[in-house]
Amino acid sequence: SQTIHQWPATLVQPVGSPLSLECTVEGTSNPNLYWYRxxxxxxxxxxxxxxxxxxxxxxxxxxxxxxxPQDRQFILSSKKLLLSDSGFYLCAWSIGTDTQYFGPGTRLTVL
Amino acid sequence: TQLLEQSPQFLSIQEGENLTVYCNSSSVFSSLQWYRQEPGEGPVLLVTVVTGGEVKKLKRLTFQFGDARKDSSLHITAAQPGDTGLYLCAGESLDSSASKIIFGSGTRLSIRP
Structure with missing residues (x-):
């Protein structure tokens, strides 16, 4: 069965700091991958x-x-975070344009 | 711009009551999904409807896809506190030239015990 992972689950970062959120999918090949806020x-x-x-x-x-960088890895990045970047970030996968399946999300707070 | 409008935005009802949530658009969709999301978690797929006029039932939840495939409704019978959450509809537009689905803004449902 397919699973999707996101990490970290929560993150608190100062304004101006970099960001890297990771998403990986298991159990499927060549999925479409998405980042939502x-x-x-x-x-x-x-x-x-x-x-x-x-x-x-x-x-x-x-x-x-x-x-x-890899078929089942999707990374969201920023060089300098803004206050407005705070939010709940969700990664999702689908096969073609079929139904999307979501990861557990990352709660980002920029202070 | 393709939009999916959900109504109502917020709904708070007593346990045991019935309710209907709507998802409307001026665009035609090849399929439409309903998700439920709880705080701090990702949305979880409830159902996918594909055929115009299709009705699907999931225990106390009844989903209907409009005949013209532009709208959908979710009806909950005898609501329970466990039904509380954010309900999102999402549609795969026939006009879409890319691999993405359009999401509605959501209906936040609260069931009071």
Missing amino acids: QAAGRGLQLLFYSVGIGQISSEVPQNLSASR
């Missing part, structure tokens, strides 16, 4: 998606970036 109690904002290694599409301009 969710404000408290709200819907999901798609940040990045990837259909293959090294292929990244950005949905919104921001100081975040994403990379996919």
Whole structure:
């Protein structure tokens, strides 16, 4: 069966510090991978998606970036965090354009 | 811009009551999903509907996909405190040229014991 992992689960970082969030998927090959951000109690904002290694599409301009160094690994990064980067970050996978399955999320607080 | 609008945004009802949550769009979707999310966790898939007019039941939850595949509803019978959470609908648009699904803004449901 397929599983998706995210870490860390929670993170508190000062403004201006770098960020690296990791997402890995097990039990499937060549998945589409997604990064979302969710404000408290709200819907999901798609940040990045990837259909293959090294292929990244950005949905919104921001100081975040994403990379996919391996087939089942998706990384969300920032060189300098802003207060507005605080939120709940979710990684998801799908096969083609089929249903997306979500990881447990990372709660990021920027102080 | 393709949008999925959910209503109501918030709903607080007494245990045992019935409720309906709506997900509407002007776009046609090839499929539509409903998720439930609890605080601090990722959304969990409840159901996928594919055919216009399709009705699926999951215990006390009934999901319907509109005939024109532009809207969907979720009806909960005899709500329980365990139904509390954020309900999200998501649709795979026929117009989409990329591998992504559009999410609604969610309905936050609270069931009072």
